[in-house]
Amino acid sequence: MRADLPGKGRGACALCGTVERSRLFEKDGYPIARCLSCGLIQVDAELSRDELERIYGEEYFTDDELFHDYVAERSIRLESGAARARTLAGIVPEGRLLDVGCAAGFFLEAASRHYDVTGAEMSPFASEYARSEFGLRVLTGDVTEVGLEGERFDVVTMWNTIEHLADPLAAARAIAALARPGGLLVLSTGDVTGPLARRGLREWNLMTPPYHLFFFSPRTIDLLLAKTGFRLRRIVYDGAVAMGGPLASRRARRAASMVGLGNVMTVYASRASSPLGGPSRLRRLAARYRPLSRALPGRP
Numbered sequence: 001m002r003a004d005l006p007g008k009g010r011g012a013c014a015l016c017g018t019v020e021r022s023r024l025f026e027k028d029g030y031p032i033a034r035c036l037s038c039g040l041i042q043v044d045a046e047l048s049r050d051e052l053e054r055i056y057g058e059e060y061f062t063d064d065e066l067f068h069d070y071v072a073e074r075s076i077r078l079e080s081g082a083a084r085a086r087t088l089a090g091i092v093p094e095g096r097l098l099d100v101g102c103a104a105g106f107f108l109e110a111a112s113r114h115y116d117v118t119g120a121e122m123s124p125f126a127s128e129y130a131r132s133e134f135g136l137r138v139l140t141g142d143v144t145e146v147g148l149e150g151e152r153f154d155v156v157t158m159w160n161t162i163e164h165l166a167d168p169l170a171a172a173r174a175i176a177a178l179a180r181p182g183g184l185l186v187l188s189t190g191d192v193t194g195p196l197a198r199r200g201l202r203e204w205n206l207m208t209p210p211y212h213l214f215f216f217s218p219r220t221i222d223l224l225l226a227k228t229g230f231r232l233r234r235i236v237y238d239g240a241v242a243m244g245g246p247l248a249s250r251r252a253r254r255a256a257s258m259v260g261l262g263n264v265m266t267v268y269a270s271r272a273s274s275p276l277g278g279p280s281r282l283r284r285l286a287a288r289y290r291p292l293s294r295a296l297p298g299r300p
């Protein structure tokens with residue numbers, strides 16, 4: 001790693017704690033490694049809070065290159081947020097919803113038609129936008145530290161966020177403590193086993209360190225959930241998401257997902273009453289075919 005890049009060497013796998021890993025390649029100066037025990041692919045460096053805060057300063061949400069037209073696409077994002085919220089309301093019709101990594105609050109604003117909503121967002125710029133534009137309850141900071149202890153949520157969402165976090169395991173534990181037993185967790189993230197990643201991991205459009213630090217698969221997401229008290233229930237592929245490159249436009253993304261190049265998985269899980277241990281191939285197989293209406297066990 002070049003001396004001017006942030007981060008120090010990672011001591012162990014962020015998911016299972018195993019030290020042994022194989023270095024795959026370097027991307028933009030950051031080493032990428034695969035854990036030899038659980039298989040999680042991760043940036044082989046630990047970034048400090050200060051380093052992450054600098055990376056997620058105002059530029060991230062306004063710079064054309066990095067987060068092009070995020071705020072400018074307000075009406076489109078409110079529309080797609082409304083579609084997501086309607087899907088969730090078909091599973092859990094009402095209650096309290098927490099959106100972790102809520103960014104500028106577009107999904108949260110749409111979800112407020114169905115739920116009593118709260119957001120957590122690391123970026124001071126984005127969280128202030130959500131508060132001032134929409135009047136939403138959005139707390140600035142990491143979900144492990146925003147002071148929600150003692151509150152309970154029926155639905156927790158995390159859209160394209162977990163791959164950005166310094167410690168996804170700590171975040172999932174914090175979320176488990178905030179989720180009502182039997183409650184719903186929905187998260188989306190890139191699938192490192194998807195067709196676009198398989199064409200070349202180094203050139204994959206979601207291989208963007210230091211913004212993306214973790215590259216999950218159905219198996220490693222199953223492990224993360226099982227370790228933190230969630231039961232994987234459903235995985236849906238809804239298309240490609242790109243921050244740059246040839247798939248950055250909406251039209252290109254829609255076309256890519258229509259021809260089966262979807263590389264983002266939306267994962268539905270239920271809060272279990274106790275940790276489940278390891279990942280399960282049968283659980284992942286069932287998660288491919290179970291109807292979304294049965295994402296929560298015990299519902300007709």
Ligand SMILES: [Zn+2]
Nearest residue numbers: 013016035038
């Ligand atoms: Zn591991």
